Amino acid sequence: MKLTLKVWRQKNNSDKGGFVNYPLDGISKDMSFLEMLDVLNEELSEKGEDPVHFDHDCREGICGMCSLYINGKPHGPQQTTTCQLHMRSFSDGDTITIEPWRAAAFPVVKDLVVDRSSFDRIIQAGGYVSVNTGGVPDANEIPIPKIIADEAFDAATCIGCGACVAACKNASAMLFTSAKISQLAMLPQGQVERKNRAEKMIAQMDEEGFGACTNTGACAAECPKGISLTNIARMNREYFSAVLSSDNV
Amino acid sequence: MSWVTKTLSSTLGRKLIMALTGLFLILFLTGHVSGNLLLFKNDGGEAFNIYAKFMTTNPAVKLLSWLTYLSIIGHVIYSIILSRKNKSARPIGYSESKASTNSSAASRNMGVLGTVILLFIVVHMQSFWAQMHWGSIPTVTYGGEEYKDLYSIVYAAFQVEWMVALYVIAMIFLGVHLSHGFASAFQTLGLNHKKYTPAIEGLGKFYCIVIPALFASMPLYIYFTQS
Numbered sequence: 292m293k294l295t296l297k298v299w300r301q302k303n304n305s306d307k308g309g310f311v312n313y314p315l316d317g318i319s320k321d322m323s324f325l326e327m328l329d330v331l332n333e334e335l336s337e338k339g340e341d342p343v344h345f346d347h348d349c350r351e352g353i354c355g356m357c358s359l360y361i362n363g364k365p366h367g368p369q370q371t372t373t374c375q376l377h378m379r380s381f382s383d384g385d386t387i388t389i390e391p392w393r394a395a396a397f398p399v400v401k402d403l404v405v406d407r408s409s410f411d412r413i414i415q416a417g418g419y420v421s422v423n424t425g426g427v428p429d430a431n432e433i434p435i436p437k438i439i440a441d442e443a444f445d446a447a448t449c450i451g452c453g454a455c456v457a458a459c460k461n462a463s464a465m466l467f468t469s470a471k472i473s474q475l476a477m478l479p480q481g482q483v484e485r486k487n488r489a490e491k492m493i494a495q496m497d498e499e500g501f502g503a504c505t506n507t508g509a510c511a512a513e514c515p516k517g518i519s520l521t522n523i524a525r526m527n528r529e530y531f532s533a534v535l536s537s538d539n540v
Numbered sequence: 541m542s543w544v545t546k547t548l549s550s551t552l553g554r555k556l557i558m559a560l561t562g563l564f565l566i567l568f569l570t571g572h573v574s575g576n577l578l579l580f581k582n583d584g585g586e587a588f589n590i591y592a593k594f595m596t597t598n599p600a601v602k603l604l605s606w607l608t609y610l611s612i613i614g615h616v617i618y619s620i621i622l623s624r625k626n627k628s629a630r631p632i633g634y635s636e637s638k639a640s641t642n643s644s645a646a647s648r649n650m651g652v653l654g655t656v657i658l659l660f661i662v663v664h665m666q667s668f669w670a671q672m673h674w675g676s677i678p679t680v681t682y683g684g685e686e687y688k689d690l691y692s693i694v695y696a697a698f699q700v701e702w703m704v705a706l707y708v709i710a711m712i713f714l715g716v717h718l719s720h721g722f723a724s725a726f727q728t729l730g731l732n733h734k735k736y737t738p739a740i741e742g743l744g745k746f747y748c749i750v751i752p753a754l755f756a757s758m759p760l761y762i763y764f765t766q767s
């Protein structure tokens with residue numbers, strides 16, 4: 292395949308940045324999107340140019356590190372992670388536009404790499420269970436109905452990639468935050484800190500400068516893990532009932 | 541900050557206000573359209589004028605009107621606050637966006653749709669509401685009692701082409717606003733469940749077509765049949 296890549300290049304956070312076009316030849320349809328970028332970076336390195344910086348880690352669709360806004364969509368044309376996107380989703384001769392996630396709460400570090408530690412701080416604000424859980428308990432020792440376990444697990448599959456923020460016209464982190472709140476709100480281990488968790492995580496989400504939710508549904512449509520909007524409704528219930536009944540005056 | 545102000549200045553608290561005021565306005569529109577159906581009665585406006593007097597004098601209705609004014613003002617103020625916050629959450633936009641593949645145009649343009657509705661509300665209140673309250677309106681007498689002849693004002697207004705056009709266009713914008721807003725408000729309130737969400741969405745689709753269409757049919761009816 293012959294391609295033209297239109298890539299966002301930005302030296303550092305204070306650099307203005309801009310697009311640079313790179314022609315690329317000899318790309319196989321079986322390559323993943325990140326492998327295609329590896330080919331580009333090898334060529335750039337050989338020429339003595341600065342390679343394009345992008346985030347990645349597992350390359351198996353489980354860590355959430357890869358990002359990239361490809362041709363107007365987070366993680367590109369398929370509803371999957373960028374590492375699981377393959378070049379067969381593109382055609383010979385295509386121009387592919389690659390941009391970083393755009394959000395005030397995700398500042399650009401370099402090129403396509405953004406700082407997603409705002410997500411970490413939301414988790415630190417309450418996305419944990421601080422009771423001592425001891426060793427691994429026997430299976431079924433804490434009775435949890437399968438329907439609930441499944442639903443909590445679905446919420447827990449969120450890999451924190453930030454595609455929901457990238458997709459949202461308001462750069463809102465509601466889908467991510469709601470998945471993290473939901474996963475613990477449904478399980479017995481999460482009950483002790485339930486109200487504090489909802490209040491604190493949402494306060495942190497606001498503080499980080501994410502936008503509000505207009506319920507457009509873009510987040511869920513683009514989420515590589517299929518996290519559903521019912522989590523946002525649950526988060527709203529958790530929050531409204533927490534502010535009405537918690538001890539935080 | 542007390543817990544109340546803290547909650548109402550959080551994004552979720554602000555969205556709660558948007559949803560509650562929006563839903564109250566939806567209730568208001570239902571009442572408003574039902575009463576105005578009296579315009580279709582071929583009695584020279586008698587039933588409509590009697591109804592208009594009741595609506596401006598009854599104390600319970602007065603309370604509801606104040607709630608409606610408050611809802612409009614609250615809805616608009618919070619839409620500005622939220623839109624500004626949302627804008628600042630993405631200071632640099634994308635050079636290419638395929639948002640149409642993941643969300644409806646209505647949901648992405650609530651602010652623009654609402655602004656047109658607001659302009660309409662201003663013209664509408666100036667033409668009828670302000671006249672009824674402070675204007676010099678001719679009076680009519682039914683059964684020995686004197687009534688303001690609001691019907692004649694409505695009748696005259698809807699002989700003017702641009703007024704009729706404004707009403708019809710504004711109602712299309714209202715319909716599109718509600719095609720997203722109706723179900724969205726329930727989601728904001730946390731009411732999303734496979735048992736009743738399909739019904740809410742269905743009702744929303746019905747409401748966003750039928751209510752604006754009924755409103756729009758009034759100026760059209762008067763313009764085309766009464767001249």
Ligand code: HEM
Binds near residue numbers: 616651653729
């Ligand atoms: C009678 C007129 C109106 C009705 C019945 C109405 C109803 C609604 C409803 C039900 C929602 C959904 C709330 C939610 O998502 O929780 C909404 C959202 C919205 N409305 Fe209205 N509205 C009206 C007029 C206006 C006006 C005049 C404006 C602004 C100038 C406006 C601006 C907005 C905006 C910006 C949103 C989206 C807020 C967000 O979630 O980001 N609306 N409206």
Ligand code: SF4
Binds near residue numbers: 448455467513514515
């Ligand atoms: S909700 Fe989905 S899109 Fe958002 S961070 Fe989690 S996995 Fe990524």
Ligand code: FES
Binds near residue numbers: 347356373
């Ligand atoms: S690199 Fe881990 S999910 Fe893509």
